[in-house]
Amino acid sequence: MDLDFIKLHGAGNDFVFIEDFSRDIELRSDQVAWLCDRHFGIGADGIILVRPPENPSCAAYMHYINSDGSLAEMCGNGVRCFAKFLVDRGYVSAESGQLVAETRAGERRISFETDDFGKLTQATVDMGIPEFSPSAIPILLEANAETESGASYVREASLESPWGWFSFTCVSMGNPHAVCFLDDMDGLPDELFSDSRDKSLETFDIERAGAFFEASPVFPERANIEFAVVGSHALTMRVFERGCGETLACGTGACATHVAAALTGRAGRSNELVLRGGTLSIEWRADGHVLMTGPARESFSGTIHLPA
Numbered sequence: 001m002d003l004d005f006i007k008l009h010g011a012g013n014d015f016v017f018i019e020d021f022s023r024d025i026e027l028r029s030d031q032v033a034w035l036c037d038r039h040f041g042i043g044a045d046g047i048i049l050v051r052p053p054e055n056p057s058c059a060a061y062m063h064y065i066n067s068d069g070s071l072a073e074m075c076g077n078g079v080r081c082f083a084k085f086l087v088d089r090g091y092v093s094a095e096s097g098q099l100v101a102e103t104r105a106g107e108r109r110i111s112f113e114t115d116d117f118g119k120l121t122q123a124t125v126d127m128g129i130p131e132f133s134p135s136a137i138p139i140l141l142e143a144n145a146e147t148e149s150g151a152s153y154v155r156e157a158s159l160e161s162p163w164g165w166f167s168f169t170c171v172s173m174g175n176p177h178a179v180c181f182l183d184d185m186d187g188l189p190d191e192l193f194s195d196s197r198d199k200s201l202e203t204f205d206i207e208r209a210g211a212f213f214e215a216s217p218v219f220p221e222r223a224n225i226e227f228a229v230v231g232s233h234a235l236t237m238r239v240f241e242r243g244c245g246e247t248l249a250c251g252t253g254a255c256a257t258h259v260a261a262a263l264t265g266r267a268g269r270s271n272e273l274v275l276r277g278g279t280l281s282i283e284w285r286a287d288g289h290v291l292m293t294g295p296a297r298e299s300f301s302g303t304i305h306l307p308a
């Protein structure tokens with residue numbers, strides 16, 4: 001089968017987009033992994049099939065598949081790229097400045113800016129209201145704190161690992177996130193850093209620590225694992241994503257980290273989130289909605305022959 005594709009990225013979190021308006025593309029996990037492979041395939045963190053929406057007032061349905069073939073409910077960087085795909089290809093008028101995307105996690109309203117050629121450059125997504133209850137995330141731990149609006153949540157729950165105890169605050173942005181603030185890196189074992197004389201977020205071995213917690217039995221549907229450091233003007237974070245490993249950025253992860261930082265008194269309601277692939281601006285509004293603003297870029301397009 002020959003597939004036409006477009007490769008887009010948001011802050012370095014990259015996706016293979018394939019039009020599937022007749023809903024007849026079914027990809028097996030091994031085919032997804034092959035397409036996402038950076039040596040043998042196109043190379044991406046995930047695949048997005050663009051399908052017709054159930055609700056006709058939405059522009060299209062975003063069918064998101066992680067690079068290991070598992071499905072995810074929501075993807076923050078992906079949904080900005082989804083808007084770019086629809087605007088740049090004329091499915092949504094550039095003049096409208098907004099659209100609604102349908103996702104497995106529900107509808108997401110997006111406003112966007114375009115350049116002189118009508119191509120989308122940046123988008124702000126209303127990521128909805130985070131969910132906190134352990135059953136919604138899901139996480140098999142008891143809630144131990146309450147938000148200002150009275151929602152119970154898991155705050156800095158200690159999870160044991162081969163490298164000691166790590167504390168996680170858990171948030172669902174439609175998909176599950178566990179956020180750990182690395183407040184005391186000097187207290188962590190040397191073996192968790194590529195350079196023990198420079199214990200920093202950059203040298204932190206996220207592949208080992210992230211993979212360990214992603215697969216923890218307390219997350220029955222696995223979880224995206226964020227490690228973050230609080231600075232005076234921004235939060236810096238790295239992410240180990242469920243279903244694909246470390247990525248250069250994660251939009252839902254940045255929102256979850258921002259919310260966890262606000263809940264635990266580490267930051268205010270509006271923040272810059274610095275990720276390996278770029279910066280996202282996040283605001284947690286008083287009405288509970290989280291707004292995420294960031295770039296979307298097209299890398300290249302082509303046709304690939306998918307082996308049977």
Ligand SMILES: N[C@@H](CCC[C@H](N)C(=O)O)C(=O)O
Pocket residue numbers: 013046066071072073074075076077078175176224241242243244247249250251252253
């Ligand atoms: N990179 C994404 C999230 C993609 C899905 C995630 N790996 C999951 O399984 O929940 C983002 O930008 O939000």
